[in-house]
Amino acid sequence: MIHTTVHTARKAHWCDQCGRRCIKPGERYVKGKVSPGHDLINETPRWITYRECDECANRYGRGHLTATDNTPPAVTP
Numbered sequence: 001m002i003h004t005t006v007h008t009a010r011k012a013h014w015c016d017q018c019g020r021r022c023i024k025p026g027e028r029y030v031k032g033k034v035s036p037g038h039d040l041i042n043e044t045p046r047w048i049t050y051r052e053c054d055e056c057a058n059r060y061g062r063g064h065l066t067a068t069d070n071t072p073p074a075v076t077p
């Protein structure tokens with residue numbers, strides 16, 4: 001399984017997904033924890049954590065997680 005949480009960076013981090021975009025202090029990013037044996041990482045025996053910049057979060061359909069605008073979508077009657 002993958003457990004994702006959203007954090008605001010307190011210091012700069014490199015994104016583990018694209019490996020080139022720096023997550024700057026104050027930016028929101030997704031932190032994922034992948035359980036041992038998950039298909040994605042070929043049965044590693046331990047938990048793996050990764051960080052993902054907001055650009056990657058958007059690319060993989062998780063943009064809502066890092067969106068700073070928390071206004072709920074308009075509801076039509």
Ligand SMILES: [Zn+2]
Nearest residue numbers: 015018053056
């Ligand atoms: Zn990235």
